[in-house]
Amino acid sequence: MALILTVFAVMAAVWLGRYIAADRTMRASIRQAVRVRRGWKRLAQMAGLSVTDKMPTALAALTTTETNKAPKPRVLTPALKVKPDRFGIVARANCLPKVGLEEFQKATPYLADAWRCARVSVTPDGPGQVVIRGVRVDPLASPTEHVPTGKAPEDLATWHLGVDGYAQPVTVALSNVPGVTVAGLPGYGKTSLINKFICDCAPSPEIQFAVADGKVSAAYEGDYADLMHRLFAFVGDDLEEANALFKRLVKLRRERSASIKDVLGVKNMWKVGPSENWPLTVLIIDEAHTYFRDYKGNDAQTKKLAALAAENARLVEDLVKKGRSVGILVILATQKSTGDAIPTFIRDVCPVGLSFAQKTAEASVAALGDDIRNWPDANPVNLQDPNYVGVASMALQGRPGFIRLRTPYVDDTHAAEIAGATAHHTYDPQKLLDYYAASYLDTGVDLDKGDDDTPEAA
Incomplete structure (x- = not known):
């Protein structure tokens, strides 16, 4: 008895210590977890998450034989393990006959009310198990800030975007992805999302970045x-400079295609992954409509701009449609990704698309596809609120429908520190290719036809 009392005393002391050490938000989650555990058996029966077992146990069968009384049926409820976090609770439960994933999902409104949660979700957690996520504080309405660690990511093929409406991490697999589109009204988080991506990946020499920013004239x-x-x-908003950059990257794409089998031993770079000698090359085109605009007019200057814009679209199309296997990724950001901003022959082959707040349903459909009409709760038209700056909608790979997610903000000071500390990892991928693949590039084909940009000039 003394040993049992000692164990309980130690457990109580540990629990009390954690409670005292927690901040106000975490304490509220701890108290919520206690209420959920304490009231689970009663609530499960009221919410239809229980089952009656009329088969007596072995002990009950023996007792029945002795007393000639019929055993009472047992009411079984799923076992529940609850853990608190900053946004609410995470519970894991086992399923019972006739109490499975579907029954748990139907009961989410009742669980949300009983647990005083903003929303509750239920997802499978292996055979016969479910995870119940209850959020007391809406993660989408709580702005967050991200401080880069300065450490190279474990997997460059995974882009950590933020958290969804249940505070669960949202990631996108970049392996074999040729392009990503990011849309949304000005000031709602497009550039911040891209800045976080650069800051998180900058410590790795296996990735290199080029930027065309249509908002400015100089860096x-x-x-x-x-x-x-x-x-x-x-490059800034100068169409000729952008055209030269796009040509430079198309040249890189062509020469990588010509030498990849000899250098890497594979036809698809993603089979071996990026390396310091063959880095993933990311082209970021911010305010993409600047470079693809359809100029109208008969004067010489307008005709020149129209020709440059048309060629820019052709060059970027080449990168998006042919650059995937050689390790080139294009990220296009614009306010409204309609066909006049990003040509449809580019936009429609980008498998990953995000949209921050939009003003019209037309803009939402252009950014996310026509299916967004069937998911009104996730429509970015509903994100036109200062509280939703940094919140985007997207179709998540491997999940039906659309989700909303909160992307964190990266302070300019942190971005400058990361860029300065990792500047020694910056190399021109063309020069790397010239060094490591020079002997494989004598193809007999003029890859620079119509291109004045030489490796020496680069």
């Missing part, structure tokens, strides 16, 4: 000024 004016040391190329 020091824009959102990428603090990241310049980690970019191997940057």
Whole structure:
């Protein structure tokens, strides 16, 4: 008895210590977890999450034989393990006959009311198990800030975007993805999302970045000024400069295609993954409509701009449609990704699309596809609120429908620190290719036809 009392005393002391050490938000979650555990058996029966077992146990059968009384049926409820976190609770439960995933999902409104949660979700957690996520505080309405660790990511093929409406991490697999589109009204988080991606990946020499920013004329004016040391190329809103950059990357794509089998031993870079000698090359085109605009007019200057815009679209189309297997990824950001902003022959082959707040249903459909009409709760038209700055909608790979997610903000100071500390990882992928694949590039084909951009000039 003394030993049992000692064990309980130690457990109580540990629990009390954690409670005292927690902040106000975490304490509320701890109290919520206690209420959920204490009231689970009663609530499960009231919510239809129980089953009656009329088969007596072996002990009950023996007792019945002795007393000649029929045993009472047992009411079984799923076993529940509950853990608190900053947003609410995470519970794991086992399923019973006639109490499975579907029954748990139907009961979520009742569980949300009983547990005083903003929302509750139920997802499978292996055979015969479910995870119940209850959020007391809405993660989408709580702005978050991200401080880069300065450590190279374990997997460059995984983009950590933020958290969904249940505070669960949202990631996107970039392996074999040729392009990503990011849409949304100005000031709602497009550039911040991209800045976080650069800051998280910058410590790895296995990835290189080029940026075309249509909002500015020079690098020091824009959102990428603090990241310049980690970019191997940057252009502003000048269409000729952008055209030269796109040609430069198309040349890289062609020469990588010509040499990949000899250098890497595979036809698809993603089979071996990015490396320092063959880095994943990311082209970020911010305010993409600047470079693809359909100019109208008969004067010489307008005709020149129209020709440049048309060629820009053709070059970026080449990168998106043919660059995947050689390790080139294009990220296009614009306010409204309709066909006049991002040509449909580019936009429609980008398998990953996000949209921050939009003003019209037409813009939402252009960014996320026509199916967004069937998911009104996730429509980015509903994100036009200052509280939803940094919140986007997207179709998540491997899940039906659409989700909303909160993307964190990265302070400019942190971005500058990361760029400065990782500047020594910045290399021009073309120069790397010239060094490591020079002997394989004598193809007899003029890859630079119509292109004045030479490796020496680069």
